[in-house]
Amino acid sequence: MEDEPQVKLRFGLSLFHCRACLRPLRPPTAKCSAGHVVCDACRGSHAPECAGAAAFVPSLDVDVYVRGARLACPNAEFGCESCCVYYQARDHERACQWAPxxxxxxxxxxxxxxxxxxxxxxxxxxxxxxxxxxxxxxxxxxxxxxxxxxxxxxxxxxxxxxxxxxxxxxxxxxxxxxxxxxxxxxxxxxxxxxxxxxxxxxxxxxxxxxxxxxxxxxxxxxxxxxxxxxxxxxxxxxxxxxxxxxxxxxxxxxxxxxxxxxxxxxxxxxxxxxxx
Known part of the structure; x- marks a missing residue:
């Protein structure tokens, strides 16, 4: 995907956060019968919105967007040119050698x-x-x-x-x-x-x-x-x-x-x- 033309978009954070653990969504993801998306590892700790959900199914379409969503490093002004997958951005920021x-x-x-x-x-x-x-x-x-x-x-x-x-x-x-x-x-x-x-x-x-x-x-x-x-x-x-x-x-x-x-x-x- 990095070889394709890129476009900057704005989305609400809730679209990229697990409804159970409230952390960035990491693939594989799953969707409950109510239509809410969680990290696959969070099936056992359902979000309130998923209460009473009978089943979870893999959410392959969401995985595509989760893997493609990227965030520029906040240390860009100090020279970092990294643009990380959103769910890995925090890990990069903690280890960024360009941190001031x-x-x-x-x-x-x-x-x-x-x-x-x-x-x-x-x-x-x-x-x-x-x-x-x-x-x-x-x-x-x-x-x-x-x-x-x-x-x-x-x-x-x-x-x-x-x-x-x-x-x-x-x-x-x-x-x-x-x-x-x-x-x-x-x-x-x-x-x-x-x-x-x-x-x-x-x-x-x-x-x-x-x-x-x-x-x-x-x-x-x-x-x-x-x-x-x-x-x-x-x-x-x-x-x-x-x-x-x-x-x-x-x-x-x-x-x-x-x-x-x-x-x-x-x-x-x-x-x-x-x-x-």
Whole structure:
């Protein structure tokens, strides 16, 4: 049907909703003797209109329309071009990769799809962007202040953000403060969608002076739409970098090592050994 000329029509929602469960009709459908249509699975829980109905029969003519009725994704303004079968539209919306996320920079009200938002971060706020590959180690400068460092997967264009913030009582004191570093997947609804791709990451900082000291952490990457900002020290899991490792290069941000794995393959990977 997608190859045929398309036309946009308006119908009352009740025509495409089951009279028993009130959800979108899914084929196969059935019609009661009173002429009301329900999902075939709802025969045992009749709608009030079907009370006293003696029998249900397959409604093949309704199935044709139910399979053909399509709805444009509400995220079309953010770049999604999907037009889903109506009864599957809610499932698509919950998993849509174009669902808008938000700029965490104070005073900036920008919102867009993750890919477009990454371009905004780079162009408007001059935050660095690094192309990364899964299961590969990448070296970036530990972000400072309110800045983020963006990581964009070469494989699927998934956007990740890395942030750091002062940690502990040393912040603002004469002594150098420890730092927290965290990573998140920029995705509006990833944690709520069953079967959505999951990631694990390993972050570490090592002693540039060759002392052998290493701070390292591995965790499942959370998803965030960044609507509440992204402060590393406020995340559930983060890398705590002690002051000793922050003093390796006076005036320069120490190197942060980052590796992101798809969760399905992360368990099979051998433990990560920091490079010499």
């Amino acid at each position: 996320c938000y700029c965490p920079e104070p005073g900036c009200n920008a919102s867009d799809s993750p890919a477009r938002l990454a371009a905004h971060f780079a162009a408007t706020h001059a935050w660095p962007v690094t192309d990364v590959s899964y299961a590969k180690v990448h070296r970036i400068a530990l972000p400072r202040g309110s800045a983020l460092h963006l990581l964009v997967s070469r494989e699927d264009s998934q956007v990740f953000v890395v942030s750091s913030s002062a940690l502990g009582a040393g912040a603002g004191a004469a002594a150098a403060a420890a730092a927290a570093a965290a990573l998140a997947c920029v995705r509006a609804n990833g944690d709520a969608v069953a079967g959505a791709p999951r990631f694990r990451c390993t972050l570490w900082v090592q002693d540039a002076r060759g002392g052998g000291n290493v701070a390292r952490v591995t965790f499942e990457v959370p998803s965030s739409d960044l609507s509440r900002g992204f402060v590393a020290a406020e995340q559930g899991m983060f890398l705590a970098v002690p002051p000793e490792l922050l003093r390796d290069a006076p005036g320069e941000a120490p190197d942060l090592m980052v590796r992101i794995d798809k969760a399905a393959s992360a368990a099979a990977n051998s433990p990560i050994t920091p490079p010499a």
